[in-house]
Amino acid sequence: MFEQVLAPVAGSLGLSALCAAIPLVTLFVLLGVMKVKAWIAGLVSLGVAMVVAVLFFSMPVGQTLLSATEGAAFGFFPILWIVINAIWVYNLTVSSGHFDVLRRSFAKVSPDQRIQAIIIAFCFGALLEALAGFGTPVAITVVMLMAMGFKPLKAAAVSLIANTAPVAYGALATPIITLATVTSGVNDDPRLNVDTLGAMVGRQTPILAVIVPLVLVLVVDGKRGVRQTWLPALVAGLSFGVAQFVASNYISVPLADIVAALASAAAVVALLRVWRPSESPDLAEPAHATAAAGGTGATTEETLAGGPGDQRARDRGAPRPGYAGSSGGPADPDVSSGAGRSDGGGEVFKAYAPYLIIIVIFSLANLGPVKTALAEAPWTIKFPWLGLNVFAPGADEPLASTTFTFNWLPAAGTLMIFAGILTALVLRVSPGRAFKAYIDTYKELKWAIVTVMAVLALAYVMNQSGQTTTLGAFLAQTGNFFVFLSPILGWIGVAVTGSDTSANALFGALQVQTAAQAGLDPVLLAAANTSGGVMGKMVSPQNLAIAAAAVGMAGKEGELFRKVFGWSILLLLFMCLIVVLQATPVLGWMVP
DSSP states (O other), X not given: OEEOOSSOSTTOHHHHHHHHTHHHHHHHIIIIISOXXXXXXXXXXXXXXXXXXXXXXXXXXXXXXXXXXHHHHHIIIIIIHHHHHHHHHHHHHHHHTHHHHHHHHHHTTXXXXXXXXXXXXXXXXXXXXXXXXXXXXXXXXXXXHHHTTOOHHHHHHHHHHHSSTTGGGHHHHHHHHHHHHHHBTTBSOTTOSHHHHHHHHTTTHHHHHHHHHHHHHHHHHHHHHHHHHHHHHHHHHHHHHHHHHHIIIIIOSTTHHHHHHHHHHHHHHHHHTTOOOSOOOOOOOOGGGGGGGTTEEOOHHHHHHTOXXXXXXXXXXXXXXXXXXXXXXXXXXXXXXXXSOOOOHHHHHXXXXXXXXXXXXXXXXXXXXXXXXXXXXXXXEEEEOTTOOEEOTTOSSOOGGGEEEEOTTXXXXXXXHHHHHHHHHHTTOOHHHHHHHHHHHXXXXXXXXXXXHHHHHHHHHHHHHTHHHHHHHHHGGGGGGHHHXXXXXXXXXXXXXXXXXHHHHHHHHHHHHHHHHHTOOHHHHHHHHHHHHGGGGGGSHHHHHHHHHHTTOTTOHHHXXXXXXXXXHHHHHHHHHHHHHHTSTTTXXXXX
């Protein structure tokens, strides 16, 4: 067994915290300064964390190894289990050609680029974030906007800025599921679970969602864009925010983004049936100007692994031959204007069917009696991780995190498999093609799998060795000021790792530890880590590399960084203000 010690290095909390920070500093330097691939940085940082745990925190080698294996296992199930199967469902739509049908249906809504930015980057990007996350929306929407005639830099900036409000619930709420797992058992607050944390985030990011579409039209067309299209921007933001709040608090945390994205898109489409902007200026680039997008982009694997690469035709959002951005041929009129090819109502319905199937399956699984039944054996099995015995200082029972929950049937990833099977049937994808797409998804994500498992192993070693507790105690010395710092910590985590999931794994327990020792609300600060982190997405090196490569600006990430950095900081400060007010009687009533 192993009992954590708060200040193991010379009895000094400061020196102990400095040692505890070494693995995080290693990860940040490797990713942010040395530009090392994410999977390598994750493995190296994991090794450093294990050395620190053994040498400075006196954790036995065997307990350290077991802690790392439990973290890696959790990284695969349920985290990667969600991501892999969600991306498989998306790949089925690409394989059947219905992704292009969906893309054309969006293009026909309006020829106005300002409204296209709302529909494609904000609404559809949120839907992609809900299903796959991990940078997928940027890789796809950038190319789609380019095909609509957007200038390269503007297309990249719009996609990056739009990928904020939905991030907290990305990949079926993977960041929040991770947050709940790494914070459960840190203290005895029963609210540290997926439902309550998801509800709390749903009382922060929806406020941000109201602003984001207004920022998008400002980026696309300046003050004139806001003056002429503020109404659809406000309708999109409000409908998204309200739907995200309602879904996360009263329906299903994993479904929050799907419900919000569809509600927002429907609201904008309904508005455009009775309203048009006073003018629709021609902001499109000539077709030949989009050729820079051809042939490059980034797969989801590369998003997680930390770099762009070749974009094959089968990859998400890759321009097909004849599309704007392909190496030869003019822009496809179906994509650039929505004209030329008319998809039948049946095909359009099929294009939307996978998302409707997912909503139905998850809604059924989250019905009170069904959810309760699935949470029990044999559908859900809980067991202590064999040989792992870690105790908090003075505790009589092992840490709750040493108990592994294997909810094999109700897990979001398993439900996505059922959704994928039904999707294949509806889209008439043969079993052979569906299976091949599934295997290809694993191949595509091979380095992503290593990355996520390494980062979660790192988080578990830091949490169970006591490194996180020590850092929390040290930061608690800032007192109430930590409420302001809390979202910034999440922002730093996402800006460096490119993932809200990774940031929650790294800092979730730290936020709760600090809250407990500073007399602050642990649910508020844990949620703030997630909500603050979403603004770091647009400035993370991985997302910048994806966006730059997709628009033919590889090597010019710095120019794109300067384009979005100001918005990232401005929106972050706005979130800090929300969290500070929620820690006071002014908005304290919003904390569940």
